[in-house]
Amino acid sequence: MTPSIPIPFEVGSTVWWPGRGYKTREVTCPECCGTRSLKLTLGNGAVETLKCAHCGPGYDPPRGSVTEHYHEHTPEEITLGNVGLDSRDGPRYNIPDGGYVYATALFSTREACGARCVELNAAAAEDEERRRVVNLESKRRGLAFSVSYWRRKIADLKHEIEVAENQLGRSLERRKITP
Numbered sequence: 001m002t003p004s005i006p007i008p009f010e011v012g013s014t015v016w017w018p019g020r021g022y023k024t025r026e027v028t029c030p031e032c033c034g035t036r037s038l039k040l041t042l043g044n045g046a047v048e049t050l051k052c053a054h055c056g057p058g059y060d061p062p063r064g065s066v067t068e069h070y071h072e073h074t075p076e077e078i079t080l081g082n083v084g085l086d087s088r089d090g091p092r093y094n095i096p097d098g099g100y101v102y103a104t105a106l107f108s109t110r111e112a113c114g115a116r117c118v119e120l121n122a123a124a125a126e127d128e129e130r131r132r133v134v135n136l137e138s139k140r141r142g143l144a145f146s147v148s149y150w151r152r153k154i155a156d157l158k159h160e161i162e163v164a165e166n167q168l169g170r171s172l173e174r175r176k177i178t179p
Ligand SMILES: [Zn+2]
Pocket: 029, 030, 031, 032, 033, 034, 035, 036, 037, 052, 053, 054, 055, 056, 062, 063, 064, 065
């Protein structure tokens, strides 16, 4: 007798799964509020207008909006393709999007799948919160860098003005001497 392994769902049957949960949406840039530029007030009161780097990274011009990736699982009805066996995680089915799904992630009712979606969404929201905190910290470091950059720039410009004034002074002196 050929040994057989029971599979929880029949090939070709329609079941529910929480989906991959990767979604994107276009939102107004949180840095420039859609204006595409930022104003930086220096210590001496001078205002510099900078192109928003958040919605225009690298050489791209600012867009005023950013693509936000977010996680949200909702019950999806899928038809199961061929079944395969993973030695560690058990039976897995090919699904219409070209990937595969483990039997442990599938549900026979929409309700049971919906309950799993709620759990997954809660876990994703927690991850998202953690990521937000890390981003905020790195942004603060970026801002601190920006402040020291502009301070250095002011010091350099002051030095240049000094050199230029001295140069001008010397030129005027020479004109006085030579008839
Ligand atoms: Zn922006």
